[in-house]
Amino acid sequence: MSFSPKILELVTALRALPGIGSKSAQRLAVHILEHQQEEGLHLAKVLKEAIELVKRCQFCRTLSETDLCRFCSSPNRMASQLCIVESPMDILAIEQSGSFKGRYFVLMGRISPLDGIGPHELKLHELESRLSEPDLLEVILATNPTVEGEATAQYLLSSIRRAGKKVSRIAFGVPFGGELEYVDGHTLSHAFTSRQTL
Amino acid sequence: MSFSPKILELVTALRALPGIGSKSAQRLAVHILEHQQEEGLHLAKVLKEAIELVKRCQFCRTLSETDLCRFCSSPNRMASQLCIVESPMDILAIEQSGSFKGRYFVLMGRISPLDGIGPHELKLHELESRLSEPDLLEVILATNPTVEGEATAQYLLSSIRRAGKKVSRIAFGVPFGGELEYVDGHTLSHAFTSRQTL
Numbered sequence: 375m376s377f378s379p380k381i382l383e384l385v386t387a388l389r390a391l392p393g394i395g396s397k398s399a400q401r402l403a404v405h406i407l408e409h410q411q412e413e414g415l416h417l418a419k420v421l422k423e424a425i426e427l428v429k430r431c432q433f434c435r436t437l438s439e440t441d442l443c444r445f446c447s448s449p450n451r452m453a454s455q456l457c458i459v460e461s462p463m464d465i466l467a468i469e470q471s472g473s474f475k476g477r478y479f480v481l482m483g484r485i486s487p488l489d490g491i492g493p494h495e496l497k498l499h500e501l502e503s504r505l506s507e508p509d510l511l512e513v514i515l516a517t518n519p520t521v522e523g524e525a526t527a528q529y530l531l532s533s534i535r536r537a538g539k540k541v542s543r544i545a546f547g548v549p550f551g552g553e554l555e556y557v558d559g560h561t562l563s564h565a566f567t568s569r570q571t572l
Numbered sequence: 573m574s575f576s577p578k579i580l581e582l583v584t585a586l587r588a589l590p591g592i593g594s595k596s597a598q599r600l601a602v603h604i605l606e607h608q609q610e611e612g613l614h615l616a617k618v619l620k621e622a623i624e625l626v627k628r629c630q631f632c633r634t635l636s637e638t639d640l641c642r643f644c645s646s647p648n649r650m651a652s653q654l655c656i657v658e659s660p661m662d663i664l665a666i667e668q669s670g671s672f673k674g675r676y677f678v679l680m681g682r683i684s685p686l687d688g689i690g691p692h693e694l695k696l697h698e699l700e701s702r703l704s705e706p707d708l709l710e711v712i713l714a715t716n717p718t719v720e721g722e723a724t725a726q727y728l729l730s731s732i733r734r735a736g737k738k739v740s741r742i743a744f745g746v747p748f749g750g751e752l753e754y755v756d757g758h759t760l761s762h763a764f765t766s767r768q769t770l
Contacts, residue, residue, distance in 0.1 A: 376667040377660075380637045384622040387615040392603050393596065403622070404660050405590050407635050408680065411623045417585040418620040421604070424582040425612050428605050437605050439578045462575075462602050469574040482606065 381407065435480045435500065436462045445477055452476045453509040458501075458530060459516045460484050460523065468516065476514075479504055484522040485529055493529065501530075505537035512540040519546050579605065633678045633698065634660045643675055650674045651707040656699075656728060657714045658682050658721065666714065674712075677702055682720040683727055691727065699728075703735035710738040717744050 377385065381403055388399035406414040430436070431443035438444070445451050445465075455476025459465055460483065468474050481496050504510070513534045517523035527543060534541045547565040548557050557565075575583065579601055586597035604612040628634070629641035636642070643649050643663075653674025657663055658681065666672050679694050702708070711732045715721035725741060732739045745763040746755050755763075 376642075376664050378626070378636045378638065378642065380618075380622050380625050381635055383618050387611070387618045390608065390611040390615070391600055392608075393599070398591065400664065401661060402589055402591070404635065406619070407622060407626050408660070410588065410590075413585070413588040414619055414623045417588070418616040418623070420578075420581050420585040421612055421616040421619075424578050424601070424605060425609050425616070427578050428576070437579060437602065438576045440576065444574075444576065461606070463599060466574050466598065 377403075430482075431480075433504070434478045435482060436465055436478060450475075453507065454511040455514060456504060456510055456512070457514045457516050460518055460526075464516065464518075474514070481517070481526065484517060484520075485526040486522045498530075498533070501533070502537075505534060505539060510539060512542060515541065515543045575601075628680075631702070632676045633680060634663055634676060648673075651705065652709040653712060654702060654708055654710070655712045655714050658716060658724075662714065662716075672712075679715070679724065682715060682718075683724040684720045696728075696731070699731070700735075703732060703737060708737060710740060713739065713741045 377400075384403045384407075385396075385399045388394055388402050389396060394402070424439075427439045428437050429439065431438045431446055432441050433446040434443060436443050436445070440447070452475055455474070456479055457468065457474055457476055458479045458481060459468070460481050462480060465478050465480070479501060481498075483491055483496055485492060485496065505513070513530075515527040515530060517526045517530075531541055545568070546561070547568060548554060548561060554562065575598075582601045582605075583594075583597045586592055586600050587594060592600070622637075625637045626635050627637065629636045629644055630639050631644040632641060634641050634643070638645070650673055653672070654677055655666065655672055655674055656677045656679060657666070658679050660678060663676050663678070677699060679696075681689055681694055683690060683694065703711070711728075713725040713728060715724045715728075729739055743766070744759070745766060746752065746759060752760065
C-alpha cells in the first residue's frame, strides 16, 4: 500500500461505512485531502455533533435531537393512526409520498431469529404504552415485504389485537410504472391472489 | 423533509463528498446515527486529524504526513527515473502493478484552460529543481490519455527536453483482458497506428 499511515487510517475509517468499498474509500480520502479540506473539516465537526446530539424520540423512537420528534410534537398529525415502520428511512419515504398524516412508531430493526433479534432486542414493550392511548383507532403495519418484515408484522398483529385496536397492513403488488415482464414471481403471484373485484 | 435540523446538516455535509448523492447521504447519515455511532465518532476524529496532519511531500508533492513521502525518502527507489502523474491515486495504481521502481512527481491536476488551470496553477516551476538533479536520466510521462492529460504531457515535453533528459510516454492501446469488440474506436485506432513490428 502506497499511502502514509494517517491516510490509510482515514481510508479504513471511511471503509467502515456501509456501501463504501476499498476503492471508493481511497478515492474519497485522497479527494478530501487534495481538494476538500474545508468540507472535510466541516463534515468531521457535524458528524461528531450529530452523533452526540441526536437521540431517539421518546414516543416514536425515530432519530431526533429533541425529546419529541416533529411528528410526535405536531398538533397537525392525527393521533388516531399509528404507522409501524422498521427504520427512520421508511418514514422519509412515506412522508415523501404524502400518503399518511398520522403518527409513527419505529421498530429500529425487525424480528430476525437468525441474527438473534427478537421482541426483547427491539424493546417492543415500548409499543404497549402507545397502544393503550385511547385516541388511537388504527395501527398500520408498514414493515418491509421480506421474510423478516412479514414475521415482525405477524408478531405485532396479536399484541395490537389484544389492545383492541384495528390493524391493517399496507398493500403489496405490482408497483406503478413497473412492467409485468420485469416484476418478480413472488410479487406477481401475490398480485393475483390479492386481486380486487371491480 | 422529515429529518431534524442536525440530521439534515449531516446529510448535507455528506452530500458535499464526490460520488455521494442525496439518497446515499440520507442512508449513510441514518445508518451512522442508528448503528455506527462509534465508527462515526472515530471517522470524525481521523478525518480531522488527517486533514490537519497530511501535507504535500516536499519533493514529489504527493499526500504525506511526513516532509518526505515514503518513495522520496526510500533508498530503494531509483533516482534515475522520474514518473510524472496527475494524482496520488495514479501512484497507487502504478505501485499495485509493481511496474516502476523510480520516483514520482505529482502534478495535482492537469493543464485545462477551460477550467482556468495552466502551468502557473499547477506550480510547474517546482518540477524544475527535480529536472536539474544530475542522477536523473529518464522522465516518464504518465498523465491520463485524455485531451487534458495529453496537452499536459505535450507541455511538459519541451521543458524536460530543455533540461536535457530522456523523455518517454507510457504506452496506450487495447488493454489486456479486454475484447476488441468492446474497445472504443479512438483506442483501437491508436492501437493500429502504434502497432509494433514483430
